Amino acid sequence: MAPLVTLGEPCCCSAAPPASASRITRRALLRRAAAGAACVVAGAAGGWELAQRARHVPTLTEAARLRAQPDAIFRVTTRHRMVALTFDDGPDPTYTPDVLALLARHQARATFFCIGVNALAHRDVLAAAAAAGHQIANHTLDHPNLELLDPLDQTAEIEGGSKAIVDAGSARPDLFRPPMGLTDDVVGVVADTLRYRTVFWDACVEHFVDHMDAQPAVDAIARRVGPGSIILAHDGGHVFAAGSPAIDRSKTMRALPLLLDRLQAEGYALVDVATLLSAAGLRPGPPRRVGDAG
Numbered sequence: 001m002a003p004l005v006t007l008g009e010p011c012c013c014s015a016a017p018p019a020s021a022s023r024i025t026r027r028a029l030l031r032r033a034a035a036g037a038a039c040v041v042a043g044a045a046g047g048w049e050l051a052q053r054a055r056h057v058p059t060l061t062e063a064a065r066l067r068a069q070p071d072a073i074f075r076v077t078t079r080h081r082m083v084a085l086t087f088d089d090g091p092d093p094t095y096t097p098d099v100l101a102l103l104a105r106h107q108a109r110a111t112f113f114c115i116g117v118n119a120l121a122h123r124d125v126l127a128a129a130a131a132a133g134h135q136i137a138n139h140t141l142d143h144p145n146l147e148l149l150d151p152l153d154q155t156a157e158i159e160g161g162s163k164a165i166v167d168a169g170s171a172r173p174d175l176f177r178p179p180m181g182l183t184d185d186v187v188g189v190v191a192d193t194l195r196y197r198t199v200f201w202d203a204c205v206e207h208f209v210d211h212m213d214a215q216p217a218v219d220a221i222a223r224r225v226g227p228g229s230i231i232l233a234h235d236g237g238h239v240f241a242a243g244s245p246a247i248d249r250s251k252t253m254r255a256l257p258l259l260l261d262r263l264q265a266e267g268y269a270l271v272d273v274a275t276l277l278s279a280a281g282l283r284p285g286p287p288r289r290v291g292d293a294g
């Protein structure tokens with residue numbers, strides 16, 4: 001059997017600019033953000049890309065993501081036997097309608113982390129997901145490696161994703177997931193400043209189904225999952241610019257019915273992230289900050 005790999009595309013940055021640029025720019029930005037500056041991104045872009053490339057180590061594991069964004073959610077602690085289903089990279093006319101039909105058959109709810117350009121291209125699919133009661137969340141405008149962007153471009157990607165979703169007819173999301181789980185502490189500061197709660201996952205369907213047959217994959221996922229888990233699957237087959245090759249999600253689509261059957265047989269309620277957060281006593285939207293009302 002082929003070894004399992006963590007979902008996420010390793011980055012191949014190898015440029016090595018002067019280390020001094022990294023120290024000065026990064027510290028200045030984080031200090032400004034910690035002080036509650038109105039705009040975390042102002043003035044920090046100069047030399048940012050070089051600084052990032054000098055220090056860049058892709059966050060391909062949960063531990064690395066947790067170090068980068070300690071306030072992000074990977075799972076919750078709850079006594080309720082429930083898990084959140086999340087789908088990334090849609091809406092996609094090839095796969096999302098089948099996912100919606102599957103969820104309807106199981107009376108399940110999910111959170112769809114949508115790419116902005118896909119939301120604009122497939123408004124009807126997005127509307128169908130929202131109309132069915134599923135949660136719509138932000139997965140950036142066009143799915144870049146955020147940690148390689150300067151803070152201005154990170155902001156544009158995150159806010160551009162929400163604007164596209166709103167322009168496509170859905171409500172502004174308050175949950176956010178970095179593409180491919182690639183992040184760093186600055187992405188976290190930017191997302192927090194823009195009032196998003198960052199949500200990762202603790203079980204990725206493709207981590208298993210891309211490397212083994214559907215049934216053993218589902219068995220392995222079921223062993224990984226527990227109350228409060230957040231499961232990631234992909235309903236989108238187009239994540240980059242128009243013209244890039246499509247990603248075949250047929251293995252995911254074959255496994256999902258088995259997985260949902262299995263989880264429900266094990267007594268799990270299948271819910272969206274907002275419901276899972278509420279069940280754990282957490283605010284479903286962005287974390288509360290000093291000065292927030294209510």
Ligand SMILES: [Zn+2]
Nearest residue numbers: 088089179180
């Ligand atoms: Zn993605």
